Structures are given as C-alpha cells and as structure tokens.
Amino acid sequence: MPDPTPMPDHRPRPERQLSARVPYDGDGDGPAAGWHRIPPQTGHLVRLEAGQVLEIVDPLGEQVSDLYAVAADDVEECLSAGRTVDYNNTIYISTGHRLWSNRSRVMATVVEDTVGVHDLTLTPCSQETFDILYPEFEGAPHPSCFANLCAALEPAGVAPDRIGTTLNVFMDVWTDRLGELHIDPPPTVPGDRFAIRAELPLHVGVTACSAEKSNNGHCTPIDVRVRR
Numbered sequence: 001m002p003d004p005t006p007m008p009d010h011r012p013r014p015e016r017q018l019s020a021r022v023p024y025d026g027d028g029d030g031p032a033a034g035w036h037r038i039p040p041q042t043g044h045l046v047r048l049e050a051g052q053v054l055e056i057v058d059p060l061g062e063q064v065s066d067l068y069a070v071a072a073d074d075v076e077e078c079l080s081a082g083r084t085v086d087y088n089n090t091i092y093i094s095t096g097h098r099l100w101s102n103r104s105r106v107m108a109t110v111v112e113d114t115v116g117v118h119d120l121t122l123t124p125c126s127q128e129t130f131d132i133l134y135p136e137f138e139g140a141p142h143p144s145c146f147a148n149l150c151a152a153l154e155p156a157g158v159a160p161d162r163i164g165t166t167l168n169v170f171m172d173v174w175t176d177r178l179g180e181l182h183i184d185p186p187p188t189v190p191g192d193r194f195a196i197r198a199e200l201p202l203h204v205g206v207t208a209c210s211a212e213k214s215n216n217g218h219c220t221p222i223d224v225r226v227r228r
Contacts, residue, residue: 014090014092014094014116016092016094016095016113016116017094017095018094018095018113018114018115018116019095019112019113019114019193020114021114021191021192021193022191022193023191024057024059024190024191024193024223026057026059026223027059027060027190028059028060031059031221031223032223034225035057035223035224035225036223036224036225037059037221037222037223038065038206038207038208038221038222038223038224039208039221040208040210040219040220040221041143041148041208041209041210041219042143042148042207042208043145043148043149043151043152043205043206043207043208044152044205044206044207044224045152045153045155045156045203045204045205045206046203046204046205046206046224046226047072047201047202047203047204048072048108048198048201048202048203048204048226049198049201050198050199050200050201051197051198051228052197052198052226052227052228053111053112053195053196053197053198053226053227053228054108054195054196054198054204054206054224054225054226055112055193055194055195055224055225055226055227056169056193056194056195056206056222056223056224057191057192057193057222057223057224058170058186058188058189058190058191058192058193058220058222058223059190059191059220059221059222059223060190060220060221061186061188061189061190061192061220062185062186062188062215062216062218062220063170063186063188063208063209063215063219063220063221063222064168064169064170064171064186064209064211064214064215065168065169065170065194065206065207065208065209065222066124066145066149066166066167066168066169066205066206066207066209067079067166067167067168067169067196067204067205067206067207068124068149068153068163068164068166068167068204068205069099069107069108069202069203069204069205070153070156070158070162070202070203071101071105071107071200071201071202071203072156072200072201072202072203073200073201075153075156075157075158075162075203076162077101077102077103077105078101078102078158078162078163078164079099079100079101079102079107079164079166079167080100080101080102080164081120081121081164081165081166081167082165083100083101083102083104084097084098084099084100084120084167085120087100087104091120091121092116092117092118093110093118093120093167094110094113094116094118095110095111095112095113096109096110097109097110098110098199099167099196105200106199106200107198107199107200107202108196108197108198108199108202109196109197109199110194110195110196111195111196111197112193112194112195113193113194113195114191114192114193114194115170115186115187115188115192115194117170117171117172117186117187118167118168118169118170118171118194119167119168119171119172119173120165120167120168121165121173121181122165122166122168122171122173122181123146123164123165123166124144124145124146124149124163124166124168124207125144125145125146125209125210125211125214126144126145126146126147127141127142127144127146127147129144129146129211130142130144130211133213134212134213142210143210144210144211145166145207145209145210145211146160146163148205148207148210149163149166149205149207150163152205152206152207153203153205156203158203158205163205168209168214169194170186170187170188170192170194171183171186171209171214172184172185172186172187183213183214185215185216186214186215186216206222206224207222208220208221208222
C-alpha cells in the first residue's frame with residue numbers, strides 16, 4: 001500500500017545560533033569601502049594567513065558563492081567535503097563548525113553566519129552541468145563556477161582535477177524522504193554574510209555562482225574582504 005505520509009514541501013531547518021546582521025554599505029552600484037566585488041558569474045583568488053578571516057557578503061540577496069580552499073604550502077592538500085561532513089556530523093555547517101582537508105587537518109573555522117543555509121553536496125557547476133541540466137541552452141558556452149575556480153586557482157598551482165566538491169555558501173539544497181534533491185532560492189537578503197577563519201595558510205577560490213537555477217533565475221555579485 002502506498003505510504004500516505006505527505007511529502008514535505010521543504011526540509012526541516014536545523015536549529016542554529018545565527019550571527020546578528022550588521023549594516024552593509026555595498027549595493028548594486030559597488031561594494032562597501034574596503035571590500036572587493038566579484039562580478040556575476042566570475043571568480044576570485046584570496047590568500048589567507050593563519051588567523052585571518054575571509055568574509056563573504058551577498059550584497060543584493062539570493063546569490064550563491066562557491067568556495068574551495070587548498071593549503072598554501074602544498075596544494076595537494078585541499079578541502080574535503082566528505083571529511084567536513086563526517087567530522088562535524090552534519091551536512092549543514094554553520095558557526096563553530098570546521099572545514100577539514102583530505103589529510104584530516106583543520107583548514108578553517110566558520111566564525112560568522114547570518115543565514116545558516118549552505119551546501120556541501122553539489123560540485124561546482126561546469127559547462128557539462130549546463131549541457132546536461134539546462135537543455136534550453138542547447139549546448140551554448142556558459143560561464144561556470146568550475147571554470148572560474150580553475151582560472152582563479154591556477155596562479156596558485158592548482159590543477160583542474162584537484163578541484164572537488166565545493167562549500168556552496170548560501171545555497172539551499174535539501175532532500176525529500178525519497179532522497180530526491182531539491183534546490184530552493186538562496187534565503188539571503190542584502191547584507192547577509194558568512195565568514196571563515198583560516199587555521200593554516202590557504203589559497204581560497206571564491207565565486208559569484210553562474211547557475212541561474214541556483215540563484216532564483218538571476219546571477220548577481222558577491223563581495224569579499226580579508227580581516228584579522
């Protein structure tokens with residue numbers, strides 16, 4: 001007999017102690033003073049020393065940012081989504097959780113999060129993503145987070161095959177009780193932010209995600225800065 005239990009229209013959200021929102025002066029015309037703007041559907045390389053904090057802000061709302069990190073002293077050591085999920089015992093990371101490497105070292109700690117919704121299951125969108133999942137584009141060239149991360153991390157000596165599953169900041173991915181994946185618009189409003197503190201020297205690639213379906217149909221910028 002079919003299970004009469006209704007399918008949920010959204011995944012239950014985990015209880016999170018979110019950071020307080022603070023005013024952000026960036027807008028559609030440009031970033032706030034001291035911040036760097038990543039234009040829509042592009043990427044950027046950030047160098048972090050141990051103890052420095054990388055802040056990521058969604059200046060306009062409903063925009064995902066893919067993040068991928070490698071150790072500065074050996075780029076073969078890189079962010080492991082699997083170990084991060086395993087060691088934190090959650091797929092929904094937030095403030096206080098740590099990002100782990102493929103060598104089981106702590107790369108960074110989440111120190112600020114005003115949203116509490118991020119993804120560690122999906123790989124960065126690639127040209128093949130659009131060829132397979134966006135048939136309406138008919139195979140036309142399309143910007144992608146994978147290509148943008150490759151370009152951003154290449155000066156640090158990171159080969160394309162070294163780039164794995166990203167931390168998809170602000171991305172709302174959930175599964176129903178049958179295991180089917182769903183992607184909802186990012187639940188961000190202008191000024192929402194997410195920040196990590198480097199626990200060892202890092203090269204970090206950051207994007208303003210290129211996949212329209214992940215960003216409620218439109219792609220907008222992401223702002224970043226480094227602080228102590």
